[in-house]
Amino acid sequence: MELSMIGTILLDLSLVGLVYAAALIFYRLYLSPLARFPGPRLAAATGLYEVYYQLIKGGIFTWQINRLHDQYGPIIRIKPDELHIRDPDYYATLYSGPGTHRNKEAGFSFIAFPQSIFSTEDHALHRDRRRVLGQFFKKNAILRLEPAIRANIALLEKHFASLVDTQGCLELHTAFQCFTSDTLSQYCFGRQQGFHYLEQPELSPTWKLRINWMFEFCRVNRHLPFLVVLARRWPAMAQRFCPPFAYILGMEQDVRSFVRHAIHQHKTQTSTVSASKTDTTTTTTTPNDPTPPIYPSILADPSVPPGEKDSPRLEDDAIFLMMAGTDAPSQALAITMFHILHNAEVHHRLKAELLAHIPDMRCIPALESLEQLPFLSATIKEGLRLSSIVTTRLPRIAPHETLRYQHWEIPAGTPVSMSTYFILRDPTIFPDPTSFRPDRWLLAEEDALRLQRYLVPASKGTLGCLGQNMNSAWMHLVLATLFRRYELALHDTTAANVEMTRDNFIGQTAVGANNVRVRVVGVGN
């Protein structure tokens, strides 16, 4: 083909592309059913508006949305096909419970783990998957898990005990990432399986690095999904060009191998049982186990369809669960501890309550009894509010319902999102919102319930977080144990070390600042 002909074809293609782009922008600005909604014209015209804030400006679109609300009002168009609402009282309507139909939006699923519960867009399939996984996170299941949680707190404590009266210090994100990844992986796959970071002589930063990089990549992946496809296809090259990709591969490989091991064990067990009904020595779950591990139990559950038990499906699910169930809770713990130690009065009152209710520090009471301690529980609520870990918006789609907000009618099928970060810091609900004030939760029952409606760090409704009972158990047991048994003090740590400045789905501090260091200056009595 002659060069001039190639030139002509390219020119024609460019012209077609330009006309198409111009027509699309015209449609979005003037003809789209969302054209009448307020917001910047640039955001209505192109998704590149968001990409600019997320990729070029380093992940600050959440804060830009908040500024746009100041300018345009409580409902705005933030993308050609998405609306955002800033009104805490609308949250329960959008993130509704059983009986209403809400779908997730494809762009907000982790594209890298399409078969995980979180990425399941289909309403009915999501409900079935949630029924299966949800049983392991009900309150009763968590109460049965309490001895296993305490066993890992004992291992965690050794690292604090080794620093008593030394000049050494301990980084809390690292410590709690070890605790959560050990506890959750052992619950997922059995105590012998799973991670054992806490048993190492030094607390390993491995999981913290893996999970931090995973969320760092999440921000990029959402806008440039082909990068994941390329990196998966050529992992060695990906690591060469981007060395931190090794953390992600390492994390995925470990969790995938746990799942494959569980499947292998299950097959061995099934064939052994059919060969000899009496020999069950190779089982990974036993009928009397009070806390049977999650994935072996799912594999053994005859009501779960075989297609739901294949390796790729369970691998995706387990990787997502390990991400969701480790980073947010360890950040919540570390940031809550920062605020307690940073506020002398809160610290003093918490210690006084623990001392009064736990006379013998060797005997930390049962979880259900710790949950009755008013100041400890208020401190945990305030920690969850102020840490507001999940900074992303989470769009919901009502496929068959016209949602109404004030005088606005939102066409069925439109992605609509809200950001819990700004509900948790709304000054009309939480006066002086950036201050750590557990007292705000110490209210008469009716007022407390009213305020509690706005405590939504883990979202709400049929698609909301599954792990809140687990998280609450971890926070009560860990904080009660550490604050009753040790005198702790911050070391070389300021508010900048816990301030979220970037939205990587999960909020992040400035790069490298997410360190909360403590010294152990004594033991309790």
Ligand code: HEM
């Ligand atoms: C401070 C602690 C936590 C916070 C702030 C948090 C927050 C969230 C949020 C915002 C979502 C998305 C919900 C939505 O799309 O509406 C979510 C989903 C999820 N979280 Fe959590 N989470 C926490 C702890 C945990 C723990 C400890 C676990 C498990 C051990 C867990 C497991 C999950 C699962 C499985 C989902 C997906 C639910 C689904 O798609 O049906 N989370 N979490």
